[in-house]
Amino acid sequence: MLDQLAELGRIVLRAVAGLGRAHLLMLGLLRGLRDLFPRPLLLVHQLYSVGVLSILIITVSGLFVGMVLGLQGHYVLSKFGATQTLGVMVAASLVRELGPVVTALLFAGRAGSALTAEIGLMKATEQLSGLEMMAVDPVKRVLTPRFLAGFIAMPLLASMFSAIGVVGGYFVGVGLLGVDSGAYWSQMQANIDLHEDVYNGVIKSLVFGFVCTWIALFQGYDCMPTSEGVSRATTRTVVHSALAVLGLDFILTALMFGK
Amino acid sequence: MFRMKTIEIMVGAFMAMGILALFFLALQVSNLSTTSNGEGYVISARFDNIGSLKVKAAVSMSGVRIGRVSEISFDDGSYEAVVRMTIDKKFSKIPDDTFAKIYTAGLLGEQYIGLEAGGSDTYMADGGAIGMTQSALVLEEIIGQVLFSKASEGAKNAEGAK
Numbered sequence: 001m002l003d004q005l006a007e008l009g010r011i012v013l014r015a016v017a018g019l020g021r022a023h024l025l026m027l028g029l030l031r032g033l034r035d036l037f038p039r040p041l042l043l044v045h046q047l048y049s050v051g052v053l054s055i056l057i058i059t060v061s062g063l064f065v066g067m068v069l070g071l072q073g074h075y076v077l078s079k080f081g082a083t084q085t086l087g088v089m090v091a092a093s094l095v096r097e098l099g100p101v102v103t104a105l106l107f108a109g110r111a112g113s114a115l116t117a118e119i120g121l122m123k124a125t126e127q128l129s130g131l132e133m134m135a136v137d138p139v140k141r142v143l144t145p146r147f148l149a150g151f152i153a154m155p156l157l158a159s160m161f162s163a164i165g166v167v168g169g170y171f172v173g174v175g176l177l178g179v180d181s182g183a184y185w186s187q188m189q190a191n192i193d194l195h196e197d198v199y200n201g202v203i204k205s206l207v208f209g210f211v212c213t214w215i216a217l218f219q220g221y222d223c224m225p226t227s228e229g230v231s232r233a234t235t236r237t238v239v240h241s242a243l244a245v246l247g248l249d250f251i252l253t254a255l256m257f258g259k
Numbered sequence: 260m261f262r263m264k265t266i267e268i269m270v271g272a273f274m275a276m277g278i279l280a281l282f283f284l285a286l287q288v289s290n291l292s293t294t295s296n297g298e299g300y301v302i303s304a305r306f307d308n309i310g311s312l313k314v315k316a317a318v319s320m321s322g323v324r325i326g327r328v329s330e331i332s333f334d335d336g337s338y339e340a341v342v343r344m345t346i347d348k349k350f351s352k353i354p355d356d357t358f359a360k361i362y363t364a365g366l367l368g369e370q371y372i373g374l375e376a377g378g379s380d381t382y383m384a385d386g387g388a389i390g391m392t393q394s395a396l397v398l399e400e401i402i403g404q405v406l407f408s409k410a411s412e413g414a415k416n417a418e419g420a421k
Contacts, residue, residue: 041263044266044267044270045266047270047273047274048266048269048270048273051270051273051277052269052270052272052273055273055276091288095284095288095289153273153277155277155281156273156274156276156277156278156280156281157277159277159278159280159281159283159284160276160277160280162280162284162288163280163283163284163288164280166283166284166287166288185287188288189287189288189289189290190290191290192288192289192290193289193290194285194289194290197289198281198284198285198288198289202281
């Protein structure tokens with residue numbers, strides 16, 4: 001009986017300790033931002049691996065999500081004779097929800113897992129300890145540029161996703177299903193609000209960028225320095241990021257649109 | 260060194276593409292290009308019943324949108340709805356005996372305010388009030404009237420048959 005109680009206590013304590021280390025790392029990352037400004041090249045390299053290399057998967061997914069939205073939206077809207085509002089449906093669902101959320105999920109799978117594996121291997125091969133031996137803070141030198149790169153790249157990728165998705169919906173709706181081209185754009189412009197919809201979508205993707213990169217870096221930095229530990233940490237990155245994104249999305253949506 | 264240069268170029272292209280996408284969303288998808296830049300003048304009108312008119316609904320004249328509803332309030336002295344609307348600056352020649360009516364776009368569509376110009380030579384100024392208004396059509400009231408007239412018709416017919 002006491003053993004089981006102790007086991008439960010150990011699990012809770014370990015979780016709390018992990019949360020504490022994660023927040024200490026976040027403090028270190030935020031403090032390291034100041035030292036990043038004199039050396040922007042570090043950031044450029046990370047923007048390349050986190051942002052540029054993710055463009056392909058983001059744009060292709062955005063195009064197909066937009067096209068599917070066009071098809072499915074047309075099916076439902078045609079039952080009410082409201083196919084002119086297809087543009088509103090496609091743009092609203094992309095800009096408000098699918099853009100930020102799907103981009104964040106893809107980002108966690110494409111860039112987050114790579115970040116974790118990279119940093120985990122650096123730890124396993126004792127490169128991080130090597131840096132520390134040379135009196136270089138690995139959080140400032142290795143982790144902070146990656147963190148800022150993820151934070152910057154996410155909203156840009158989400159905007160690309162939404163923009164390409166709207167064009168994909170246009171191809172299917174106007175090109176394939178015969179919705180009027182003028183109605184597609186004018187209804188969209190009349191009903192999508194810059195502040196209400198577009199800005200809130202950007203805010204969402206900023207939050208997701210922060211959280212996803214933070215989780216990926218923490219899992220890499222905190223992993224067991226073995227090959228098994230790295231593989232576990234990579235899995236945890238994807239799982240935790242997905243859960244955090246979907247949970248936060250509900251909270252943000254309730255705060256932004258719940259009135 | 261060449262490799263570094265290509266990476267820099269690609270990162271630059273990435274940033275440009277992202278910002279371009281954001282501009283596309285702002286200009287082509289949202290209403291930034293269709294909303295006026297906030298310049299205009301405010302006129303008000305009092306209605307007995309505004310139906311489901313909402314703030315930001317269109318104000319149109321001959322079917323052309325010339326402004327938007329900026330505020331809706333309730334006057335608890337006269338029990339009337341007070342609708343304030345912002346008219347674009349360039350439409351400055353609205354006669355002061357203009358007639359305001361609440362229309363519905365389509366059978367179940369959004370409600371908007373239609374203005375019909377009067378014949379006066381003096382024009383509405385900032386803060387002016389429209390004197391003549393007609394309330395929104397409320398579907399239930401129309402149905403009630405039709406039912407009532409049908410019922411009284413039926414009663415009359417029954418009396419005639421006696």
